[in-house]
Amino acid sequence: AQRVTQPEKLLSVFKGAPVELKCNYSYSGSPELFWYVQYSRQRLQLLLRHISRESIKGFTADLNKGETSFHLKKPFAQEEDSAMYYCALRSDTGNQFYFGTGTSLTVIP
Amino acid sequence: DGGITQSPKYLFRKEGQNVTLSCEQNLNHDAMYWYRQDPGQGLRLIYYSQIVNDFQKGDIAEGYSVSREKKESFPLTVTSAQKNPTAFYLCASSIFVRKNEKLFFGSGTQLSVL
Numbered sequence: 001a002q003r004v005t006q007p008e009k010l011l012s013v014f015k016g017a018p019v020e021l022k023c024n025y026s027y028s029g030s031p032e033l034f035w036y037v038q039y040s041r042q043r044l045q046l047l048l049r050h051i052s053r054e055s056i057k058g059f060t061a062d063l064n065k066g067e068t069s070f071h072l073k074k075p076f077a078q079e080e081d082s083a084m085y086y087c088a089l090r091s092d093t094g095n096q097f098y099f100g101t102g103t104s105l106t107v108i109p
Numbered sequence: 110d111g112g113i114t115q116s117p118k119y120l121f122r123k124e125g126q127n128v129t130l131s132c133e134q135n136l137n138h139d140a141m142y143w144y145r146q147d148p149g150q151g152l153r154l155i156y157y158s159q160i161v162n163d164f165q166k167g168d169i170a171e172g173y174s175v176s177r178e179k180k181e182s183f184p185l186t187v188t189s190a191q192k193n194p195t196a197f198y199l200c201a202s203s204i205f206v207r208k209n210e211k212l213f214f215g216s217g218t219q220l221s222v223l
Binding site: 006009034036043044045049086097098100101 | 142149212
């Protein structure tokens with residue numbers, strides 16, 4: 001079974017402080033990992049994917065296969081980063097996406 | 110704002126009633142999905158379809174049914190067998206086959222029981 005775990009339901013940081021949203025996964029094959037974000041009153045949308053090794057809005061995430069983690073990081077949080085963040089895993093045997101329970105990030109001015 | 114459209118935005122169901130949530134996409138995507146979003150539980154997969162006239166159960170398919178008669182449409186019916194239907198329902202689509210293709214989401218339907 002595939003499982004995605006986000007241990008923090010709520011996370012608050014001050015503006016300018018570093019932020020890390022944790023994601024661990026359990027998967028027997030070669031996972032494809034994603035971070036999705038849902039800003040207030042907007043649709044859920046892709047933030048970044050591990051294969052691209054990209055930085056989006058200052059966020060990065062590294063896939064650590066040894067620790068089975070895909071934590072999302074940003075060195076300096078901004079107020080506009082306040083949102084709901086979901087870690088997701090796509091199976092390599094089919095076209096299924098599995099989501100974690102989400103972390104609600106609040107950046108305090 | 111095209112792409113994937115869900116309707117209605119709000120829906121109310123009476124006891125014993127079946128209701129159908131609409132999902133349409135004009136992205137020419139092969140794969141479509143239905144998720145249920147509950148507070149504190151994230152997104153849980155109800156059904157998904159990789160191709161027309163074919164669909165598969167997700168983790169919480171009981172009490173739901175779907176059809177995929179057209180590539181662009183993937184309606185979800187919440188039947189009377191679903192005892193706790195109040196939730197936010199999200200439809201999504203993606204290009205099938207290609208690795209690391211992202212999901213495109215609709216704006217959701219909030220279903221409540223009267």
